[in-house]
Amino acid sequence: GAVVSQHPSWVICKSGTSVKIECRSLDFQATTMFWYRQFPKQSLMLMATSNEGSKATYEQGVEKDKFLINHASLTLSTLTVTSAHPEDSSFYICSARDHPDGWRPQHFGDGTRLSIL
């Protein structure tokens, strides 16, 4: 149980393109979804937290106008990287929690490797 599907798994595109990444909870309702970014050999960095039907909460230093997050339903959240540039190349990972209790572990998607040329 508690499967999170992330799509696409790999994206290569030109600078200036906007890229949308989907994160779906397949067998549970995700009260909260998280978006992380991970650069090579570095730890996970939380970008934003989103709750269904409300605006995402962005971490300090993350541009909300560049990284658009939509959590339209209890099973789907999307991250759109607008006008992507080479410095946005990274491994983007979503995770979801299946219960409002904070102690519950997060279930991670398989990640999206984004390469901007």
Added chain:
Amino acid sequence: GQNIDQPTEMTATEGAIVQINCTYQTSGFNGLFWYQQHAGEAPTFLSYNVLDGLEEKGRFSSFLSRSKGYSYLLLKELQMKDSASYLCAVRDSNYQLIWGAGTKLIIKP
């Protein structure tokens, strides 16, 4: 500030036991998690500690001492597939997960 410390890299032998330590200084404490991450993949949940003591789950055990701000992950009967990064994460008073940089574990035959 908030800080999670764990060794950058460790090496162990197949069949042996290894202990990965994690120390933390956070604003409040609402649980500590250990995740395993293979190269190029997303993390997978290993264990959760919120009370002091040892939690055992098969070959993996995790220990917590809240007074010392300290945890360790113990891996027994090491297998080659255990080669991965092990991430320590602490949930603070705001229920925010604070991540360590991860410990890369290399298993040698």
